[in-house]
Amino acid sequence: MSLRLLTAADFRRLPWRNGRGTTLELVRRDDAAGALLWRLSVADVVEPGPFSPLPGIDRVITLIDGDGFDLDFGGARPPVPLRPFEPLTFSGDWSTAAVAVHGASRDFNVMTARGRIAAEVETARNGVMAAPLAYVFAARGGVVATTGGATVHAGTGELIECRQESEVRLEVDEAGTALAVRILASDGEALL
Numbered sequence: 001m002s003l004r005l006l007t008a009a010d011f012r013r014l015p016w017r018n019g020r021g022t023t024l025e026l027v028r029r030d031d032a033a034g035a036l037l038w039r040l041s042v043a044d045v046v047e048p049g050p051f052s053p054l055p056g057i058d059r060v061i062t063l064i065d066g067d068g069f070d071l072d073f074g075g076a077r078p079p080v081p082l083r084p085f086e087p088l089t090f091s092g093d094w095s096t097a098a099v100a101v102h103g104a105s106r107d108f109n110v111m112t113a114r115g116r117i118a119a120e121v122e123t124a125r126n127g128v129m130a131a132p133l134a135y136v137f138a139a140r141g142g143v144v145a146t147t148g149g150a151t152v153h154a155g156t157g158e159l160i161e162c163r164q165e166s167e168v169r170l171e172v173d174e175a176g177t178a179l180a181v182r183i184l185a186s187d188g189e190a191l192l
Contacts, residue, residue: 003150003162010027011025017052018049018051020050021044022043024043025039025040026135026137038111038183040109040135042064046101047098049097054093057092057111058089061090061107062109062179063083063105064084064179065105065106066106067105068084068102071098074094076095085123087179108139115186117184123177123180126170126172129180130166131184132164134183135160135183136178136180137154137159137179138156138159139177140156141172143160144170145162145170156176
């Protein structure tokens, strides 16, 4: 069992593949050949424009700050407005664009290798969470994770990595909002 706090010193600022912005990569895991297994990141959307194509990747996007925008999927499904703290799943294969941008917005992203890794994203609540591998992102305010004799506190913009088979107790600040991400192997691949 382990809890690990990841802060700004652990994150990397990277350009988008399409060159129209940057992403703050919180954590990334690749396989032995260097192919992406999963990635968690935060990005700012300030204007309409296309998302980078990511064939073979499943995506979950969650609006965490700002007035939001709509996502147009190029006909793969009807356009969808992003709503605060309501995760939205879509395929990186789709031609996706931010449209109807209502002002500067920030979103939390989870990307997983289709057929190998899956992710479940939800608003974190006070209580217990169980998964062999999970992350808790403090989007606003703080969150405390406790398991066994270990306790970790994350402030706004920080990430807690939870690697264990037993339950983790979460306490989210009253004014805070956090996201819980469970990473699951689709093909029996070892996560830990």
